[in-house]
Amino acid sequence: KNEVEQSPQNLTAQEGEFITINCSYSVGISALHWLQQHPGGGIVSLFMLSSGKKKHGRLIATINIQEKHSSLHITASHPRDSAVYICAVRKTSYDKVIFGPGTSLSVIP
C-alpha cells in the first residue's frame, strides 16, 4: 500500500462545477503540500498546510491531522484548472518528501 493515496485518479468536470480532490496518508507528518502540474510539465506549489484550512482565490485546502486526510477544493472550476494535482507529505524537514500518484483533472467548457 502506498504511503500517500489520492482520489479520484481521474476527474472530468463541467465548467463551473465544484471539485474536490482527496489525499490520504499513512505516516505521521508535519506538513502537506498541494502541487499543480500543468500539461506542459511545469509544477506550481498551491498550498503548504500543517493544520486547518487555507484559501487562495477559488482554491481551498483543508487538512485533518488526526484522520490523516486532506482535501483540495476548486470552486467555480474553469478549463484553465485542467492539470494534474499532486499531494506531497513530509514528516519533518529532515525527512524525504513523499508524493501521491496525482489526480488528473479535465474541466470541459
Next chain:
Amino acid sequence: DSGVTQTPKHLITATGQRVTLRCSPRSGDLSVYWYQQSLDQGLQFLIQYYNGEERAKGNILERFSAQQFPDLHSELNLSSLELGDSALYFCASSRQGGLETQYFGPGTRLLVL
C-alpha cells in the same frame, strides 16, 4: 516564472554516459531539492541541500550524486546512465529548508538512448 532556473532544458545521451544537471535557486533561498519524475513512477524525492550541506535524502541511486556550492547553485550528476533514467528532473528551492513552500524550476528532460 518561479525564479528557479535549470539547465539544460533537454538532454539526449547514450547508455553508460554521465551528465550534469544544473540548478540556480531563487534569490535568497538557501535550500535546493532535486526530484525525478518518470512515466511509471511519478514524482520521487532524490535529495535536499541546505546552505551547502545535505539535509535529507530520498530514493537517490548510488550512480547519482549532488552538491550545493557556496554560491548556492546545485548540480545533480548522473553516471552510468541506463534507459530507465530517462525522466524529467526538477529542482526546487525554498527559503530556509524547513516545512515551507517550495518553488519549482522548469525541469530538465533527460532521454537516454
